Amino acid sequence: MINTPITLTIAGSDSGGGAGIQADIKTISATGAYACSVITALTAQNTLGVQAVLAVDADFVKQQLDAVFTDLAIDSVKIGMLNDTHVIKVVADALRRYQPKHIVLDPVMVATSGDKLLQDDALLCMQQVLFPLVDIITPNLPEAAALIGARLPTSTAQMHALLPQLQQLLQRVNANAWLLLKGGHLQDSDQCVDLLTDGNSCHQLSGPRYPTHNTHGTGCSLSAAIASYLAQGDSMLEAVSRAKQYLAQAIKYADQLNIGHGHGPINHFYQQTLTQASR
Numbered sequence: 001m002i003n004t005p006i007t008l009t010i011a012g013s014d015s016g017g018g019a020g021i022q023a024d025i026k027t028i029s030a031t032g033a034y035a036c037s038v039i040t041a042l043t044a045q046n047t048l049g050v051q052a053v054l055a056v057d058a059d060f061v062k063q064q065l066d067a068v069f070t071d072l073a074i075d076s077v078k079i080g081m082l083n084d085t086h087v088i089k090v091v092a093d094a095l096r097r098y099q100p101k102h103i104v105l106d107p108v109m110v111a112t113s114g115d116k117l118l119q120d121d122a123l124l125c126m127q128q129v130l131f132p133l134v135d136i137i138t139p140n141l142p143e144a145a146a147l148i149g150a151r152l153p154t155s156t157a158q159m160h161a162l163l164p165q166l167q168q169l170l171q172r173v174n175a176n177a178w179l180l181l182k183g184g185h186l187q188d189s190d191q192c193v194d195l196l197t198d199g200n201s202c203h204q205l206s207g208p209r210y211p212t213h214n215t216h217g218t219g220c221s222l223s224a225a226i227a228s229y230l231a232q233g234d235s236m237l238e239a240v241s242r243a244k245q246y247l248a249q250a251i252k253y254a255d256q257l258n259i260g261h262g263h264g265p266i267n268h269f270y271q272q273t274l275t276q277a278s279r
Contacts, residue, residue, distance in 0.1 A: 003073075004033075004034050005032070005033040005034065005075050005076075005228070005231035005232045005233075006033060006034045006035075006036060006072050006073060006074050006075050006076075006231060007028045007033045007034070007035055007036075007074070007075065007076045007077070007078060007224070007227045007228050007231045008035075008036050008037065008038065008068055008069075008072075008074045008076070008077045008078070008100070009021055009024035009025065009028065009035060009036075009037050009038070009077075009078045009080065009224060009227075010037075010038045010040060010065075010077065010078070010079045010080065010082075010091055011024055011037075011038075011039070011040060011078070011079070011080030011081050011108075011220065012039065012040050012041035012042070012043055012053075012080065012081035012083070012108075013039050013041065013042050013043060014043055014045050014217070015042075015043060015044055015045050015046070016045045016046040016047055016216075016260065016265075017259075017265065018047065018216035018217040018259070018264065018265030018266075019045075019216055019217035019219075019220045019265070020043070020080060020081065020217070020220055021037050021039055021080075023217035023220040023221050023224065023265065023266075023268065024037070024078060024080065024220055024221070024224040025037060026221075026268035026269065027220075027221040027224040027225050027228065027246075027268055028078075028224050028225075028227070028228045030246070030268050030269055030271070031225050031228040031229060031242075031243075031246055032228060032229075032232055033075075033076075033227075033228040033231045033232060036068050036072055036074070037068075038061060038064040038065055038068065039056055039061075039064065040055075040056050040061055040080075040081055040082055040083060040087055040091075041053055041054065041055050041056055041081055041083050042054040042056065046260055046262070047216060047259060047260030047261060047262035047263055047264050047265075048260070048261060048262035049262070053083075055083045055084065055087075056083075056087075058084075058086035058087045058089075058090045059090075061087050061090050061091070062090045062093075062094065065090070065091070065094040065098075066094070069094060069097075069098040069100075074098070074100050075100065075101050075102065075230070075231035075232075076100060076101060076102035076103070076104065076227040076228070076230045076231035077095065077100045077102070077103045077104065077227065078104045078106065078223050078224045078226070078227035079091065079103065079104065079105045079106065079130070079134075080106050080108050080220055080223070081108045082108075082118075082122070082126065082130075083118075083122075084119075084122055085121055085122050085125040088122060088125045088126055088129060088130060089125065089129060091130070092129040092130050092133060095130075095133050096133065101230075101231075102135050102227065102230040102231065103133055103134045103135050103136075104134065104135065104136050104138065104223050104224075104226050104227040104230070105130060105131075105134040105136070105137045105138070105223075106137075106138045106139075106219055106220065106222075106223035107126065107137055107138075107139050107143050107147070108143075108219075109123060109139075109142075109143045109146050109147075123146075123147075127147075127169070127173070128173070131170060131173045131174050131177070132173045132174045133174075134174065134177055135176075135177060135178060135230070135236065136177060136178040136179065136180060136226065136236060136240075137170065137177065137178075137179055137180070138180045138182060138219070138222065138223045138226070139166075139179075139180075139181060139182065140182045140184060140185055140219055141153050141159070141181070141182070141183065141184075141185040141186070142185065144162055144166055144181055145162070147166065147169060148162070148165045148166060148169060150162060150165065152185075153183075153186070154186070155186065156183065156186065156189070156193050159181055159183055159186070159193070159195055160195065160202075162181065163179070163181065163195060163197060163202065166179055166181065167179060167197060167199050170199075171199050175199070176198075178196065178197065178198050178236050178240075179195075179196070179197050179198075179199075180194060180195070180196050180226075180240055181194065181195040181196075181197075182194050182219065182222070183195070184215075184218060184219075189209065190208065190209050191206045191207065191208065191209060192206070192207050192208070192209045192248070193205070193206050194206075194240075194244060196236075196237065196240050198236070203237060205240065205241060205244050207244060207245070207248045208248065208252075210248070210251050210252045210254075212251060212254045212255050213263050213264070214251075214254035214255060214257065214259075214263065214264035214265060214266060214267075215251060215254070215263065215266060216263045216264060216265045216266070217265050217266060218247060218251065218266060221246075221247055221250065221266060221268065222243055222244065222247045223243075225239075225242070225243035225246050225247060226239045226240055226243040228243075229242050229243060247266070249270050249271075250266040250267050250268055250270050251266050251267075252270070253267040253270035253273060253274070254266045254267045256270070256273050257273075
C-alpha cells in the first residue's frame with residue numbers, strides 16, 4: 001500500500017469557495033496530496049466581499065486538531081486565518097505536541113481593503129508562539145510592511161530593502177525558518193516577483209503577470225500548494241517553485257471560469273479544464 005501524503009489546512013471558511021479552507025482543499029487536491037482541515041472561523045462571503053465573520057471557539061478548534069492528528073498521519077500543515085490569541089495558542093500547542101514534519105504559515109493579517117484582520121496582541125502572540133515552530137512564512141507586501149512597521153513597497157528594489165528587517169524579526173525566534181516575500185501587489189511590471197530566502201541566500205522567483213480580475217484566494221492557494229509539495233517530499237526551494245508555477249497557471253486560466261459578479265476565484269483545476277477543452 002502506497003503512503004498517501006496528507007496536508008492539514010488550518011484556516012477560515014469562505015462560503016463563496018474562492019479562498020480559505022475551500023481554496024486550500026482544492027489546491028492540495030489538485031497538486032497531489034490528501035487534504036484535511038481545521039476551521040478557525042466561518043464567513044458569509046462571496047465574490048463581492050465579506051458580509052459577516054463568526055469565530056470558532058478555541059476549545060472546538062482544539063477538538064478538531066486532536067481529531068485529525070490522532071488519526072491521520074499528517075505530513076505538512078498550512079496555517080491561514082487565526083482570529084485571536086486563544087486560537088493561536090491552541091494551534092501552537094497542538095503543533096508542539098504532534099510535531100508534523102512541515103509547517104507553512106500564511107500570516108493573514110491585512111484584508112485586500114487594507115483593514116487589519118489581526119489585532120496587535122494577536123499579531124504579537126503569533127510572532128512569539130507560532131514563528132518559532134514554522135518552516136516558512138509567506139507574507140504579502142501589506143502583511144510584511146505591517147510586521148515591521150514599514151511603508152508599503154512599490155518596487156522590486158523596495159522589496160529587497162525589506163528583507164533584512166523581516167529576516168531579523170523571524171530569525172530572532174527561528175534561525176531555521178524560510179521567508180517568502182510575495183510581490184503580487186506590485187503593479188509596475190509585467191513580471192510577478194517573489195523573494196525566497198533562508199537567511200543565507202536569496203532566490204528571486206519571477207513569472208508572468210496575467211491580466212485578470214479573478215485573483216481571489218491567491219495567497220491561500222500558494223501557501224497550500226507549498227505545504228502539499230513539502231508533504232510529497234520536495235525541498236523548500238522545489239516546493240515554492242512548483243507552487244508558484246501552479247498558481248501562475250491557475251491565474252492564467254481563471255477567466256475560463258464564470259463565478260459570481262465580483263472578483264472571482266482562480267482556476268484551481270485548470271488542468272481538468274484544459275483536458276475538457278481539448279476533447
